[in-house]
Amino acid sequence: xxRHIFSACAVGVGAVLxxxxxxxxxxxxxxxxxxxxxxSEAGPVDWPNASDPVLHFDxxxxxxxxxxxxxxxxxxxxxxTVTNLNILHRVEGSIDVAFNFKYTVNGNSATPVAQRxxxxxxxxxxxxxxxxxxxxxxxxxxxxxxxxxxxxxxxFMRFLTPAxxxxxxxxxxxxxxxxxxxxxxxxxxxxxxxxxxxxxxxEPVGSFTYTPPDDFGLLVVPGLGKVYxxxxxxxxxxxxxxxxxxVLSGASDFVNPQTAFSGEIVIDGExxxxxxx
Numbered sequence: 001x002x003r004h005i006f007s008a009c010a011v012g013v014g015a016v017l018x019x020x021x022x023x024x025x026x027x028x029x030x031x032x033x034x035x036x037x038x039x040s041e042a043g044p045v046d047w048p049n050a051s052d053p054v055l056h057f058d059x060x061x062x063x064x065x066x067x068x069x070x071x072x073x074x075x076x077x078x079x080x081t082v083t084n085l086n087i088l089h090r091v092e093g094s095i096d097v098a099f100n101f102k103y104t105v106n107g108n109s110a111t112p113v114a115q116r117x118x119x120x121x122x123x124x125x126x127x128x129x130x131x132x133x134x135x136x137x138x139x140x141x142x143x144x145x146x147x148x149x150x151x152x153x154x155x156f157m158r159f160l161t162p163a164x165x166x167x168x169x170x171x172x173x174x175x176x177x178x179x180x181x182x183x184x185x186x187x188x189x190x191x192x193x194x195x196x197x198x199x200x201x202x203e204p205v206g207s208f209t210y211t212p213p214d215d216f217g218l219l220v221v222p223g224l225g226k227v228y229x230x231x232x233x234x235x236x237x238x239x240x241x242x243x244x245x246x247v248l249s250g251a252s253d254f255v256n257p258q259t260a261f262s263g264e265i266v267i268d269g270e271x272x273x274x275x276x277x
Contacts, residue, residue: 004074004103005033007238010269012042012060012082017248017263022048027060031076035066043083052258054248055265058084066273072105076273079126080243087246087265089254090224093131095243095267097144098124101153103237103273108155117274119153119237122146129202131244134254136221144201144230148174149241152234171199201230201241225249225262242268 012027026042041061046053061081069075079098086092100122107118123146131138151169152159159171200217217229228245244267250260 004068004105004273006031006035006066006074006076006273007033008064008066008076008078008270008272010062010064010078010080011266012040012062012080013045013055013057013085013265013267015047015055015263015265017054017261019250019260019262022263026057027062029062029064031064031066035068035074037066038062038064052253052256053086054088054253054261056084056086057082062269069102070104072107074103074273076101076103078269080267080269081126082267088224088248088251088261090134090221090251091131091227091246092133094127095129096126097129097243098126099149099241100124101239101273115155115157115236117237118155119273121149121153121239123149133219133221133224133227135223136219136227138219142202142229144241145174148199148201148232149234149239152239153237156234156236199232200228201232223254224251237274238270238272240268240270242266 008031010029011025014025016023024047026045027040029038029040031038041059043057043059045055045057047055059081063079065077067075077098077100081096083094085094102120104118106116108114108116123144125144129142129144147169148171161170202217217231219227221227226247231242231245233240246265248261248263250262252260
């Protein structure tokens with residue numbers, strides 16, 4: 001006998017520094033496998049202290065919900081909100097995004113070659129996803145590529161193939177040369193041919209070239225380190241999106257350069273739900 005299990009976790013803001021050594025997270029939530037509702041929020045925060053802060057935000061909040069929404073339908077939802085984020089007076093902005101994953105048991109039964117259970121994914125930007133990064137050009141407006149997530153959920157095997165009849169849209173059509181396949185997604189000795197896809201969901205609204213241009217979703221910022229946007233990975237019935245990851249490399253506060261910091265600051269989460277025997 002099978003049953004549906006929910007799985008979702010999110011961190012509003014997380015920081016792991018190697019120099020000086022520190023590790024903290026704020027507004028972390030996890031959804032029980034039976035579903036339900038989980039909310040966590042924190043703020044305002046000046047970390048590690050107000051005199052020489054690595055990080056400030058007014059509010060970090062995560063909200064997760066898992067519920068049965070039909071006879072054979074289950075919906076996992078997650079919302080991530082961070083307001084007035086400020087990292088070393090170099091990265092500033094706010095994020096408010098909602099994801100919905102609707103899992104339908106035998107949802108592709110009319111198409112025998114397709115993935116048995118369909119997952120419909122939708123993304124809502126509840127405020128413009130804009131960031132200011134001192135010392136780097138940033139797109140004037142950026143979107144999350146909802147089609148990538150939705151196509152991967154509907155039929156992951158077909159999503160991986162280079163050509164065929166839509167739907168769903170293939171990764172090779174959506175991101176021809178700027179995505180990465182994890183080794184065990186390939187037809188290699190350890191491969192299972194279903195794969196893990198890694199790419200960026202961030203799409204500039206207007207004309208924009210990332211630096212370096214071959215690393216889609218990455219900006220190298222002098223004096224700070226590297227800023228990654230919308231890092232996403234997926235495998236059958238499972239997806240994860242890190243909205244923002246800032247890798248500090250000997251970075252100092254732009255206003256009060258007293259200490260050099262190294263490590264990572266992230267806004268991330270993982271969402272999925274599936275049938276298990």
